[in-house]
Structures are given as C-alpha cells and as structure tokens.
Amino acid sequence: MKILVLAKHVPDTETVIKISGGGKTIDESDFKYMVNPCDEYAMEEAIRTQDKHKGESVVVSVGPARAQETIRKALAMGLDRGVWINTEGYSGGLDSYSVALAISKVVAEEKPDVIFAGLNTIDEGAGNVGPMVAEFAGMPSLVNISKLEWQNEGKSVRAERDVESGIVEIYEAKTPLLIAPHQNLNDPRFPSLPGIMKAKKKPIAEKKAADLITDKPKVEVRTYKLPPEKAPGKIFKGKPVEEMVTEVVKLLRSEAKVI
Amino acid sequence: MTHKVLVYAEVRNGKLKSTAGETLAEARKMLAGKSENLHAVLLGEGCEQHAKTLATFGASKIYVVDTPDTNTYQGEPTIQALTQIIQKNGYTVVVGPASPTGRDFFPRLSIRNKGAMLTDVVGFSLDGDSVVSDIPMYLGKCAKQAVSAASITFVTLRPNVRPSEIVDANAQANVEKFSVEFDRAKITSKVVEVRKGAGERPDLTEANIIISGGRAIASKDNFKILFECADAVHGSVGASRAAVDSGYAPYEMQVGQTGKTVNPGLYVACGISGSIQHLSGMRTSKCIVAINTDVDAPIFQKADFGIVADLFQAVPILTREFKKLME
Numbered sequence: 001m002k003i004l005v006l007a008k009h010v011p012d013t014e015t016v017i018k019i020s021g022g023g024k025t026i027d028e029s030d031f032k033y034m035v036n037p038c039d040e041y042a043m044e045e046a047i048r049t050q051d052k053h054k055g056e057s058v059v060v061s062v063g064p065a066r067a068q069e070t071i072r073k074a075l076a077m078g079l080d081r082g083v084w085i086n087t088e089g090y091s092g093g094l095d096s097y098s099v100a101l102a103i104s105k106v107v108a109e110e111k112p113d114v115i116f117a118g119l120n121t122i123d124e125g126a127g128n129v130g131p132m133v134a135e136f137a138g139m140p141s142l143v144n145i146s147k148l149e150w151q152n153e154g155k156s157v158r159a160e161r162d163v164e165s166g167i168v169e170i171y172e173a174k175t176p177l178l179i180a181p182h183q184n185l186n187d188p189r190f191p192s193l194p195g196i197m198k199a200k201k202k203p204i205a206e207k208k209a210a211d212l213i214t215d216k217p218k219v220e221v222r223t224y225k226l227p228p229e230k231a232p233g234k235i236f237k238g239k240p241v242e243e244m245v246t247e248v249v250k251l252l253r254s255e256a257k258v259i
Numbered sequence: 260m261t262h263k264v265l266v267y268a269e270v271r272n273g274k275l276k277s278t279a280g281e282t283l284a285e286a287r288k289m290l291a292g293k294s295e296n297l298h299a300v301l302l303g304e305g306c307e308q309h310a311k312t313l314a315t316f317g318a319s320k321i322y323v324v325d326t327p328d329t330n331t332y333q334g335e336p337t338i339q340a341l342t343q344i345i346q347k348n349g350y351t352v353v354v355g356p357a358s359p360t361g362r363d364f365f366p367r368l369s370i371r372n373k374g375a376m377l378t379d380v381v382g383f384s385l386d387g388d389s390v391v392s393d394i395p396m397y398l399g400k401c402a403k404q405a406v407s408a409a410s411i412t413f414v415t416l417r418p419n420v421r422p423s424e425i426v427d428a429n430a431q432a433n434v435e436k437f438s439v440e441f442d443r444a445k446i447t448s449k450v451v452e453v454r455k456g457a458g459e460r461p462d463l464t465e466a467n468i469i470i471s472g473g474r475a476i477a478s479k480d481n482f483k484i485l486f487e488c489a490d491a492v493h494g495s496v497g498a499s500r501a502a503v504d505s506g507y508a509p510y511e512m513q514v515g516q517t518g519k520t521v522n523p524g525l526y527v528a529c530g531i532s533g534s535i536q537h538l539s540g541m542r543t544s545k546c547i548v549a550i551n552t553d554v555d556a557p558i559f560q561k562a563d564f565g566i567v568a569d570l571f572q573a574v575p576i577l578t579r580e581f582k583k584l585m586e
C-alpha cells in the first residue's frame with residue numbers, strides 16, 4: 001500500500017502574535033515552530049496502516065527550509081521518505097488552494113492508496129487543505145475519523161466520523177481516499193533514539209513550489225488585526241459563594257443581557 | 260455586476276438548523292437588503308416543509324432536491340447537487356454554515372467550481388464587487404481580512420455570530436424542484452449507518468448558553484450538576500480536553516482546538532484553567548463566566564465575570580438562580 005501523509009510546520013501554540021507593517025504583515029521574527037499537532041495523528045495512523053498492509057509511506061510538507069524539521073520528525077517516527085515543497089523564492093501568495101494545488105501534483109506522481117491529513121492547523125486552521133487535495137485527486141475525503149477498519153485487504157475502509165452532538169456517520173469507502181483522524185483515533189508515538197538516527201539517512205526530495213503552483217491564489221489577505229482588547233472582567237472573591245453567584249446572575253441579566 | 264447568492268440551508272434529522280436564518284441574514288445584508296438574488300437550497304426527502312421558513316428569512320427562490328441520496332449527508336451527492344444548481348443558474352456567491360457538515364464539503368465544492376474559499380468567517384460583505392470577510396486565525400489570537408480574487412466565492416459563516424432575521428412573516432415559498440443527475444461512478448464513499456446522538460440539547464456550535472466542565476469535575480457522574488444547570492436555561496454542556504481524556508465526558512462535548520469551536524452568548528467555564536487550546540474554541544463567546552478555586556487561573560483573564568469558588572458549591576446555586584430567572 002502506498003501511503004501519503006500531509007504535514008505542516010507551524011508556529012508553536014504559545015506564540016504571541018504581533019502585527020507589523022501597518023497591519024499588512026505578521027511579525028514572525030520571534031516565532032518558534034513545531035509539527036502541527038493534528039498532523040501527528042496522521043503520521044501515527046500511517047505507520048500503523050503500513051505495519052498492517054506493508055508498502056511505502058511518504059510525508060509531504062509545503063513551506064520554507066524549516067518545513068524539513070516536520071518531515072524529519074515524521075521520518076523519525078517511522079515514515080520512509082519525505083517530499084519537501086520549497087516555498088522559498090515563490091512570490092505568489094499562498095492560500096489553501098495553492099497549497100493544495102502544489103500537494104496535488106505530488107499526489108498525481110506518487111499515486112497513493114490512502115492520504116492521511118490533519119484535521120486543521122493551529123495557524124490558519126481552515127481545515128481546507130485535506131479535502132481540497134482529495135478533490136483535486138478525485139478521491140473521497142473522510143474527515144474527523146474516530147474509528148477506522150480496513151477491509152478487503154486494504155482496498156476499502158469502514159470509518160466512523162464524529163459529526164456533532166453524538167451523531168456519528170459510518171462510511172464505507174474504496175481506496176484511493178483521504179482520511180483526517182481525530183484525537184481519539186490513536187496516540188502518536190514519540191520518536192525513539194534509533195528512529196531519530198535512522199531518519200537522518202532517509203531521503204527528502206525537494207520540489208519547487210513555483211513549478212507546482214500553476215495558478216494564482218484565489219484568496220488574498222488585505223490586513224491582519226488583533227482582537228479588540230477585552231475590558232478586564234469583574235472577579236468576585238472572598239465572599240460567601242451564595243452572595244457571589246447571585247450577584248453574577250443579576251449582572252448576566254442586567255449588564256451582559258445574555259440571559 | 261450583480262451578485263447572485265445561493266445559501267445552503269442545512270437540515271439534520273429532518274430539522275432545519277438555526278444557521279439557515281443566520282447565513283441568509285448575513286447574505287441579505289451583503290446584498291444591501293435586497294432579496295431578488297438571494298436563493299436557498301434544501302436537500303433530502305421531505306425537506307420542502309422548510310421552504311416557507313426560508314422564505315420568511317428572505318430567500319426569494321428555494322431549490323428543493325428531494326432525492327434519497329441526500330437524506331443523510333454523505334459528501335459527494337451533496338457536492339454534485341450543489342454544483343449542478345450553481346452551474347445551471349450562474350451563482351457568484353455560495354454560502355453555508357461553518358458547521359462540521361459545511362466545513363466538510365465546502366472546500367471541495369470550491370475546487371470543483373474553480374472558486375475562492377473563505378472558511379469559518381465571522382462576517383462577510385462586499386467591497387465594490389469583491390467579497391471580503393473577517394477570518395480568525397492563530398487559534399483566535401488574531402484575525403485576517405481576506406478578499407476573494409475569483410469570479411465565484413464560497414463562504415462558510417461561523418454559527419451564532421449574528422441573529423436570524425424574519426423579513427416577512429407571511430412570505431410564500433417560491434419553490435423550484437431540482438432533479439440532479441448523479442454521476443454514480445464518482446460516489447466511492449457512502450454512509451451505511453448514522454448513529455444518532457441524544458439530541459435533547461442544542462448542538463454545541465449552535466447553543467446560546469454553554470456550561471462547560473474541566474478536570475476539576477473529577478468524575479462522569481459529577482457532570483450531572485452541569486447538565487442540570489444547562490437544562491435550566493435550555494443550554495448545552497461542554498468539556499475541556501482534560502475532562503474528555505479522563506473519561507468524564509465524551510469527545511463530542513470537547514471545546515477547543517481539537518474539539519468544537521463554539522460561539523454562545525454565555526459560556527460558563529467550571530473548573531477549567533483556560534489553556535490556549537481551550538480558549539481557541541470559545542474565546543469569541545459574547546460573555547464568559549469562570550468558576551475556579553484558583554484566583555491565578557488564566558481563564559480569569561478572559562472572563563467577563565469570575566467567581567473564585569469551589570464549583571461544587573457554586574454551580575447548584577447558579578442552577579437555582581437560573582431557574583428563578585426562567586420562571
């Protein structure tokens with residue numbers, strides 16, 4: 001089985017956002033980066049799937065040089081090789097569409113039976129890229145999957161998708177297909193020391209974003225802004241609980257008017 | 260140019276979701292209050308019963324696709340149905356809810372129709388002929404104003420960011436039955452079963468009041484006091500990931516980065532510390548109340564009202580006071 005994983009290198013969760021250039025840019029100078037958390041579930045599921053069905057696993061990441069760190073981590077966890085789509089020197093804007101378009105070219109070349117993607121990223125977080133890649137490739141996308149059973153020797157799956165309020169849609173789908181796991185599907189492993197050593201020798205192929213993104217972006221960003229500063233809240237402490245709660249309920253009606 | 264807008268009105272378990280009214284209201288605002296180019300689509304057998312409601316929200320034409328293929332959402336048939344309606348009728352803006360269902364197929368729909376995708380926006384409008392939108396990013400730590408550069412634009416609107424509006428309570432539905440020619444070879448994934456949730460409370464993403472519990476709830480049983488509190492005000496109950504991971508609450512209740520993004524009028528966080536991952540799922544709530552024993556808990560910095568107290572003492576009193584208000 002050929003397995004593809006999509007993974008993005010993203011600013012750390014705790015990153016403080018500063019806006020510069022009169023709202024035109026985000027100041028990234030202090031950023032630290034990490035593997036997008038949801039993508040680790042995708043990596044883990046790829047490894048488990050390969051354990052069962054053999055074949056080859058490939059991780060793809062779009063981004064500047066640092067994106068290779070995410071690829072290395074995936075290789076250290078156990079994936080076989082990487083494809084880095086280098087955005088350095090690419091002058092067009094990158095929206096979900098252009099990122100998906102670039103990845104779709106790799107999909108066309110690699111012809112995976114299954115693609116694992118993250119649910120969403122912690123930076124832009126649209127959750128667009130997985131379904132868009134699947135659409136380019138003409139395969140179904142099963143998103144937010146909490147349970148996955150392979151059938152017919154890996155030619156089809158039965159997958160449970162958590163919708164909301166306890167509603168679960170159970171899909172049967174044929175490969176090729178794309179799956180975005182949710183946090184309950186697995187527990188991503190930590191790379192082992194031998195894994196890290198081995199990863200250093202695993203190949204990462206480089207492709208240029210400029211060669212793969214053959215169309216203009218469809219969405220442009222005009223400005224960035226921080227959310228309005230919230231006025232400090234009213235904190236009640238050191239009084240009888242009875243008194244504090246009744247006071248707050250009063251304010252919820254009279255001041256906040258939410259009840 | 261004049262924009263022609265199609266709104267996907269989501270139906271689940273035979274019920275019209277509240278997002279239908281919200282998306283129609285925002286789209287109508289974009290069209291400067293005019294309804295002639297504001298149309299909606301309903302999918303699934305028996306869905307026509309909701310056409311009248313959509314008409315009262317200002318939809319001047321309602322497509323009804325009542326084939327069994329769309330009775331339950333399963334991706335591809337919905338995408339094919341909408342694509343055929345869009346292409347036959349020349350829509351330039353297509354709007355849906357940023358619900359789990361809307362977010363599942365809109366990105367695909369945008370690619371199939373060579374359009375721009377504006378996902379999970381908190382508002383959209385026109386600047387000249389261009390569709391512009393505000394989109395939260397970086398876990399809600401900042402927002403971008405994004406503009407469509409394509410001739411057709413797809414938008415998903417975050418639930419609860421604005422109210423519905425009844426334009427004309429007596430409006431009659433102008434229904435057009437639309438029959439879809441499905442390309443069945445493309446349908447390689449099918450829903451074989453749907454497990455229904457309890458369904459007695461509103462979906463978290465649509466709820467107006469959410470009472471949420473964290474690790475401090477300490478057991479599954481203890482969540483009862485939150486359900487009692489939520490039921491007093493027709494609300495729903497949420498949970499932090501720590502509560503979900505500890506087995507006190509099912510995943511479907513999780514609010515945050517890897518759970519649901521919610522946007523209620525009132526969010527009451529009980530025994531939740533206020534991690535960035537949790538905040539990212541609820542920070543746009545209009546009013547946040549925090550109940551926590553630790554005065555230094557970060558949640559108090561985001562709270563409109565904070566109560567430094569033991570939740571097991573505070574919540575029952577809250578429930579009692581809510582009941583009084585609702586009488």
Ligand SMILES: Cc1cc2nc3c(=O)[nH]c(=O)nc-3n(C[C@H](O)[C@H](O)[C@H](O)COP(=O)(O)OP(=O)(O)OC[C@H]3O[C@@H](n4cnc5c(N)ncnc54)[C@H](O)[C@@H]3O)c2cc1C
Pocket residue numbers: 006007008009036038039042060061062063064087093094095096097099116117118119120121123124125126127128129130221
């Ligand atoms: C001005 C500007 C400059 C930008 N520059 C860059 C840049 O240099 N490099 C860059 O990567 N992004 C850049 N971006 C961000 C880029 O627009 C997003 O990566 C893109 O929109 C993906 O959407 P998302 O983050 O919402 O991912 P989502 O749609 O939330 O991602 C879902 C899943 O898709 C996969 N995925 C998403 N993005 C990637 C990726 N890059 N590589 C591999 N898999 C992926 C992952 O599995 C992820 O979990 C830039 C954005 C702007 C506005």
Ligand SMILES: Cc1cc2nc3c(=O)[nH]c(=O)nc-3n(C[C@H](O)[C@H](O)[C@H](O)COP(=O)(O)OP(=O)(O)OC[C@H]3O[C@@H](n4cnc5c(N)ncnc54)[C@H](O)[C@@H]3O)c2cc1C
Pocket residue numbers: 037038472473474475498499500501502513514515516517518519529530531532533534535536537540550551552553556568569570571
């Ligand atoms: C990749 C990733 C994704 C994540 N996604 C999510 C997500 O989607 N949603 C989410 O919530 N978290 C998420 N997390 C986890 C997050 O980082 C926190 O660990 C989690 O939110 C903590 O939950 P909590 O506030 O319930 O628990 P804690 O942080 O342990 O806080 C418990 C709070 O209860 C208070 N308390 C104790 N006893 C009482 C009492 N009797 N009465 C009142 N207060 C009391 C304590 O003072 C404390 O503030 C994610 C983490 C990672 C790494």
